[in-house]
Amino acid sequence: AQSVTQPDARVTVSEGASLQLRCKYSYFGTPYLFWYVQYPRQGLQLLLKYYPGDPVVQGVNGFEAEFSKSNSSFHLRKASVHWSDWAVYFCAVSIKGNNNNRIFFGDGTQLVVKP
Amino acid sequence: EAAVTQSPRSKVAVTGGKVTLSCHQTNNHDYMYWYRQDTGHGLRLIHYSYVADSTEKGDIPDGYKASRPSQENFSLILELASLSQTAVYFCASSDALLYEQYFGPGTRLTVL
Numbered sequence: 001a002q003s004v005t006q007p008d009a010r011v012t013v014s015e016g017a018s019l020q021l022r023c024k025y026s027y028f029g030t031p032y033l034f035w036y037v038q039y040p041r042q043g044l045q046l047l048l049k050y051y052p053g054d055p056v057v058q059g060v061n062g063f064e065a066e067f068s069k070s071n072s073s074f075h076l077r078k079a080s081v082h083w084s085d086w087a088v089y090f091c092a093v094s095i096k097g098n099n100n101n102r103i104f105f106g107d108g109t110q111l112v113v114k115p
Numbered sequence: 116e117a118a119v120t121q122s123p124r125s126k127v128a129v130t131g132g133k134v135t136l137s138c139h140q141t142n143n144h145d146y147m148y149w150y151r152q153d154t155g156h157g158l159r160l161i162h163y164s165y166v167a168d169s170t171e172k173g174d175i176p177d178g179y180k181a182s183r184p185s186q187e188n189f190s191l192i193l194e195l196a197s198l199s200q201t202a203v204y205f206c207a208s209s210d211a212l213l214y215e216q217y218f219g220p221g222t223r224l225t226v227l
Contacts, residue, residue, distance in 0.1 A: 009155075032214040043119075043205055043218040044158075051214070090157060094214035101146050101165075101209050103216055105157035 002027040004091050006106035013081050014114045021076040021109050023091030032094040033074040034103070035065055039087045047089070050074060061085070086113045118142070119219035121206050127225045134193040136222050138206030146209040147189040148216065149173075149181060151202040158205060164189055165211070196226045 005024045013019050025031055030052055036044040048059025055067040065076045074091060091106045119140045128134045140147065146165050150158040160173030162181035170181040178200060180192040193200055203223050207216040 034215055043220045046215055046217070049215050101211065101214065102160070107155070107157045
C-alpha cells in the first residue's frame with residue numbers, strides 16, 4: 001500500500017542556515033511526488049512537484065527537492081532559511097486510478113526558524 | 116485567478132446538530148475532495164467526487180455525507196455532529212490530467 005513517512009515531526013534551524021526535510025515514500029508504481037507548505041491558519045500551498053524526469057526539481061522561494069528511486073526518498077532542501085519559512089511542510093505521493101486521483105500525505109514536519 | 120473557496124471559515128456547532136460545509140472552485144477541475152486535519156497530523160480523505168451528481172467514499176467517510184450538485188460546488192454534511200468531528204476541514208480540486216491538488220483555506224469546526 002502507498003504511504004508517506006516524514007520522520008521528523010519538528011525541525012529547528014537558525015535563520016540563514018541550510019535546511020533538509022526528509023520524506024520517504026512507499027509505492028509500487030511510478031510515484032508523482034509533492035511538497036506542500038501550510039502557513040499558520042492557512043490552507044496547503046503547492047511548493048514543488050516531481051513528475052518522472054529530472055530527479056532534482058525546483059520550487060518557489062528557493063526550495064528544491066531530489067527524488068531517489070533507490071532510497072524511496074524525496075527530501076526537501078533550501079540553502080538559506082528565512083524566518084518567513086516558519087510553517088508545516090507536507091510530503092505527498094499521488095496515484096491515479098479509475099475515476100480517482102488520490103494523494104497520500106505524510107504527517108508533516110513543523111519547521112521552526114531561530115533568529 | 117482560479118481558486119478554491121470555502122464557507123464558513125469557522126463554525127461552532129452543538130452535538131447532534133446538522134452542519135454543512137461548502138466549497139466552490141473556479142479551476143474548472145473535474146475532481147473535488149474533502150479532507151479533515153487533526154492537530155499535529157496530516158490530511159485524511161473523507162469523500163471525493165470526479166463528476167457532478169456523483170460522490171465517492173474516501174478513507175474515513177463514517178459520519179459524513181457529501182453532495183456535488185455542479186462541477187464548481189462540493190458540500191460536506193454532518194447530519195449529527197459529534198465531538199470527535201472537531202477538526203479543520205479542507206476542500207481541494209484537481210484536474211483529471213494532473214496529479215497535484217489545489218486547496219481551499221480550510222474551515223475550522225468546533226463541536227461542543
